[in-house]
Amino acid sequence: MEQQMASQRKRALPAAVLLLVILCASCPGTVECRRKRHGSLVWRGEKGYEGSSTFSYRTMGACRALTVSVKDFGAVADGVTSNTKAFQAAVAHLKKEAPCNVGGGQLYVPPGRWVTGSFNLTSCFTLYLHREAVILGSQDMNEWPIIDPLPSYGRGRDAPGGRYSSLILGSNLTDVAITGNNGTIDGQGAEWWSKFKGQKLHYTRGYLIELMFSDQILISNITLVNSPSWNIHPIYSSNIIVSGVTILAPVNSPNTDGINPDSCTQVKIEDCSVVSGDDCVAVKSGWDEYGISMGMPTRHLLIRRLACVSPTSAVIAIGSEMSGGIEDVRAEEITAVDSESGVRIKTAVGRGAFVKNIFVKGFVMKTMKMAFWMTGSYGSHPDDGFDPAAVPVVSGVSYSDISAVNVTTAGRLEGIPGAPFSGICISNATIEVIKSKKAPWTCADVEGSAAGVSPPPCAALPDGGAAAGSCPYPSEKLAIDLVELKECSSAVPR
Template sequence: MKTLTFQNSYIIGVISAILIFGSLVECRVPSSYNLNKVDYTAINCRKHSALLTDFGAVGDGKTLNTKAFNSAITNLSQYANDGGALLIVPPGKWLTGSFNLTSHFTLFLQKGAVILASQNEADWPQLPVLPSYGRGREAPDGRFSSLIFGTNLTDVIITGNNGTIDGQGSYWWDKFKQGQLKLTRPYLIEIMYSDQIQISNLTLVNSPSWFVHPIYSSNIIINGLTILAPLYVPNTDGINPDSSTNVRIEDNYIESGDDCIAIKSGWDEYGIKFGKPSQQIIIRRLTCISPKSAMIALGSEMSGGIQDVRAEDLTAINTESAIRIKSAVGRGAFVKDIFVKGMNLNTMKYVFWMTGSYGEHPDNKFDPKTLPNITGINYRDVIAKNVTIAGKLEGIANDPFTGICISNATIEMFVKKNAIVENGVHKVKLPWNCTDISGVTSNVHPQPCALLQEKKVDCPYPTDKLPIENVQFKTCSI
């Protein structure tokens, strides 16, 4: 596995937007553009830069700019071994189909810049199925490329001064709802088989499906994103690290029709064979709104395993569940060493939700005797209000979920108008429902189910740092 090799000291990269690229291209900056210095933070600064307009792009929201993006990135790739390069997307609306990134490269969206995704299927190349899934997730024949795609890259950054990437997903949502797609819908950003990835300080809206999907990758930082999808559109997950290691997800705001964050690692027999877990993941300062799904989901595709996930300082509002574990017979592998502390929840259907019967399968070749191992799940310091069900914890018969720990959790249950009052207390729906699980609780209200034994304990949370937490940003300038 590759490791990050970032310098300890900050390096100020002074990047000019008016460099001359020899005989390749002359970078001319129209006088209407604001040339004030812009500072930004990144894992690496770049020695070279160019404007998208230097390659013939037109930001009128109508002209297709796929060729300009591809030409710019191809030309700038020659600087990979000479300090890298930065492509500036200036203010305007830049319509484009799918395009591929390169190594030692930064895509920078200025304030007022909007990358608009084409709604013409011809502008989205077809990709083979992911080996850990064995088929397209929504359709068996494959999948469309994401809008911004990269594979086998090192040191790639997508950032900006809060520019916007708009997936214009309504075309795809309608066709998916009507069952008219033969390929899986495209994602907004997908990076595969890559190392040293930063995605930050952007607004992402209306993805056709998942928004951010790093897969088979390592050393990833995703921070400062605002992700917005209609709350009724399925599979518009916000951030989905998949079979990836050493991931830092911080300071993100997500509104989604599906999970705000979903950690995955492959599907049934295909994920088991591929055998690449998601591990060493830290999530901090997340705000989520998702009435139909979870703030953070583990699974359901978890057949490569999920281990050492740490989440803290989490806020969910009008969200179906907080942390949800989704697995099933045939999944195999494990979800273990999960640590969560500091959740502030308001208007939830469930606070704690685990299920061993999430039975979507890629095909009928899965082995029903292949069972997952769900163990070492720790929650502490939870405040929740207006909750319908405190906990729904359902393991698998003959394969219980074990090592569950919940401490210091205060849950205020939703009370219907005209609810029955007994002995001065409003009756509410049974707050806990537990089967095939075991664990302990301490200072949890309302009182949990009998399968979670009361024991004076503080559920653990690691004090060591993951390697990705030691990575510091440099201050760069345009």
């Protein structure tokens, strides 16, 4: 097992190193680079941290009234002992002794390697990881209990029926933060990937973090590695900030999506770096008839300063599960290296709902299979109960200020016969395509316009048609982008 995990880490390393080089290319030094890229949620740096009696953190709600260490509940940092009961007991203690009306509680994870199975969070709660703290997902699958499938999916993504719990989860919560000084949560996913590929799992794999039906979620300044499947999955939730997060998995690991906002509103993802075996960010809202019945769209999403390496998947995927609808997605200052596609829209007959008002601005890509990709025939279904008359509507998709080099195909744009994707706009896009006998663009069942695009797009997007030579991008800020986080400090538990 150790040899297998070491091999997986080695395969992830070149892509991770490449990503870090790109991120810091414009910065004079490592620490300064981190500060610039992580914006307001800046890493505090390492000087003065060791031996300090206090540490700083931020919340979307109140500063925490009580901070305790997981060690206080019997946890052992030897990388072997199961600490599931200790984490669960610590959260229960804080829920009782530091409720929301006094500001809530904070669980401090000190340096060490802390093995745990699934544990639930509570409201008005912060999980804080020291930079040398590593939370390790238990290798005992019995410590990931089986739970019901998501109502907007009707079944698990990997297999019909239930699913394994996520490592860190919660439901119906308010004001939750998972943060730290770049501590690590390691899902130890190699065994899960092996069993999945060998079709030895009867249930869908768990995620690293899943929060449901919750409000005011902050996930910042942590590193997530080797998730069994998706890494961060907020669902049926609102007012979410994911900032300064690094996500790493081998590029051949199955379905290790980075950040998947799902039936969520008012979401900001900024200053994050992802190397994964699937989409770096995947925007979702339910699957076929189950998502249509749930009727919870993803709306008002901002993705800013994202860096991605994903050789077999998209930098940002819209869908394929989008049956609650997806609207008002904004992506800007995106960097992609060695990835399959830029922003990919995936849908199919049976999905229903809509994808509309998608805005992309300032996208730099290097070594890509496709710069632009959208398809209306991404036909996986949860079961045979989908409605063949549920035809999705895709409209208002804008790309501007795009630069791409070493690209195999400029664009593959394929809508739905009889229901073309409309309002596609591309402006100020320069794509250096590898010499090939294949046409740089393929288009079918799409309608739109272009301006200043090289190589010239297909006839369905006539150059010069974009109004004023550029595609639209909203000028007003989203409400989540106006949220000011509260600065807090706490004594380090001894």
